[in-house]
Amino acid sequence: MRQPFQFTQSGHLNPALTDPASRTLHADKLTGRWLNTNRQTQGIAAINIEQDGEKFIVSVAGVGDDGHIEWPRTEARVLANLEEEAGQRAVALAAVFDFGFMRAETYLRVNKGVLVIVLFNTFRDDAGRSNYVNREFFYRQD
Amino acid sequence: MQFSQICDRVEAEAAGADPADVSALAGVWLNSNPDTNGIARMVLSEAGGKLVLQVYGVGPEGLIDWGTTDVNIFAASASSRSVTGFTCIYDFGFAETQLQAMILKGLIVLAQLHTFKDESRRVDYFVREYFALAHGRY
Numbered sequence: 001m002r003q004p005f006q007f008t009q010s011g012h013l014n015p016a017l018t019d020p021a022s023r024t025l026h027a028d029k030l031t032g033r034w035l036n037t038n039r040q041t042q043g044i045a046a047i048n049i050e051q052d053g054e055k056f057i058v059s060v061a062g063v064g065d066d067g068h069i070e071w072p073r074t075e076a077r078v079l080a081n082l083e084e085e086a087g088q089r090a091v092a093l094a095a096v097f098d099f100g101f102m103r104a105e106t107y108l109r110v111n112k113g114v115l116v117i118v119l120f121n122t123f124r125d126d127a128g129r130s131n132y133v134n135r136e137f138f139y140r141q142d
Numbered sequence: 143m144q145f146s147q148i149c150d151r152v153e154a155e156a157a158g159a160d161p162a163d164v165s166a167l168a169g170v171w172l173n174s175n176p177d178t179n180g181i182a183r184m185v186l187s188e189a190g191g192k193l194v195l196q197v198y199g200v201g202p203e204g205l206i207d208w209g210t211t212d213v214n215i216f217a218a219s220a221s222s223r224s225v226t227g228f229t230c231i232y233d234f235g236f237a238e239t240q241l242q243a244m245i246l247k248g249l250i251v252l253a254q255l256h257t258f259k260d261e262s263r264r265v266d267y268f269v270r271e272y273f274a275l276a277h278g279r280y
Contacts, residue, residue, distance in 0.1 A: 005262050006236040008206050009199030010179035012256070017264040042148035062147035069146055079255060079268035092268035094240075094255055101144040105229065107242065107253055107268065118253065120216055120229050120242060121150065127143050129152050130162070130217035133227035133244045 014082060022080035026090035027051055030108065034115045034138035043136050047115065049093070049108070054078070058095045058108070071097050071104075081109060101125045114139065152221040162215055164193050164225045171250050171273035180254065180271050186213075186228075195230055197241075208232055216244070236260040249274055 007013050016022050034047045045068055048059040056076040061068035076093035083089060092109040105120045115138040122131045145151045164186075171184040182205055185196040193215055197208040209232075216227035227244035240255040250273040258264045 005264070006234070006260065007201070008208060008232075008234050008237070008239070009181060010202060011200075011269065012237065012264070014179065014267075017258075017267060018262075020265065022267070023265045044147060062145075064145075064148065071146060077255075077266070080265045082267050082269045094268070097146070099144070099146050102146065102150065104146070105242070107255065109268070118242065118244065120214075120227065121220070122214070122216075123150075123220075125144065127152075129143075129150070129220040130222055131215070132218060132220050132222065133216040134149065134219075135244065135246075 011082070016082060017080065022091075023078055024054070024091060025080065027056075027078075029090040029110045029113075030056070030093065030115065033141040035141050037114070037137045037139055041136060043119075043134055044117065044138075046141075047108075047117065047138055049076075056093055058093065060097065072099070076108070083109075150220055160223050161191070162217065162223050162225050164188055164215060166245060167193060167215075167225055167228065167250075170276040172276050174249070174272040174274055178271060180269060181252065181273075184250070184252075184273060193225070193228060195228070195241075197232065208234075213241075236262075 031049050031051045042063055044060055045063050046061045050057045058076045059073050060071040074095045074097055076095040079092045081089055081092040090110050094107045097104040102123045106117055108117045118135045120133050123129045167186050168188050173182050182200045183198040187194050193213050194210050195213050196210045199206040211230050213228040213230040215225045218224055218226045229242045232239045238257045242253040243250050253270050255268055257266045
């Protein structure tokens with residue numbers, strides 16, 4: 001890639017960024033139903049990722065008092081993943097879940113067969129809670 | 143109290159107006175990879191109760207100063223006041239870079255979500271990098 005492109009870091013000039021295939025690389029590694037590796041979690045119990053063409057839809061089941069809390073189904077943004085995870089590089093997803101009283105900004109990626117989600121949770125109510133960050137790990141159910 | 147997962151809830155006595163403790167994040171953070179093509183250094187400073195970030199990217203001819211921006215801070219849990227993460231957005235016009243950071247085992251793990259807004263047809267991309275606090279000891 002030559003320099004007519006603007007950049008604020010050399011990574012912006014990575015030749016892989018002009019390859020459209022980078023956008024869908026090994027997307028199948030993310031799709032499916034995923035269960036939390038921690039059965040005692042008080043966070044997310046399960047995640048379902050569906051692909052419809054170039055769209056990815058993420059469904060999340062949070063842990064509630066009397067069962068799961070279904071989060072709003074959300075379309076994720078697909079991002080080429082320039083990390084090299086033992087030669088298993090696959091696309092990453094970014095998704096925002098809006099509950100009104102709170103908002104969860106997340107990114108999801110697969111590392112060695114494990115789905116990792118990182119959540120940045122922001123509260124909009126006045127309950128005195130701290131916004132917080134959380135990370136959880138999932139294995140494929142099927 | 144509304145919640146989307148049990149860990150969103152806090153006991154009434156844990157909720158309060160204590161100030162957030164950002165001391166774990168303040169300082170100069172250096173990329174653990176000396177050959178990075180991404181971000182070389184981050185400087186996080188406390189200013190007027192806010193946390194301000196300055197980023198230096200790696201360019202072909204030296205570091206590129208991204209300037210400063212306020213960051214959104216995140217604690218380790220809904221009941222904690224210890225800040226262990228932040229998010230922010232740098233808008234460069236031709237591209238937007240969203241940063242999402244959390245401290246893990248003393249390192250900042252920084253996720254970068256790059257979105258191109260120009261006509262270059264570059265694909266949006268994700269990358270993570272690790273940063274260690276320059277502590278001046280040893």
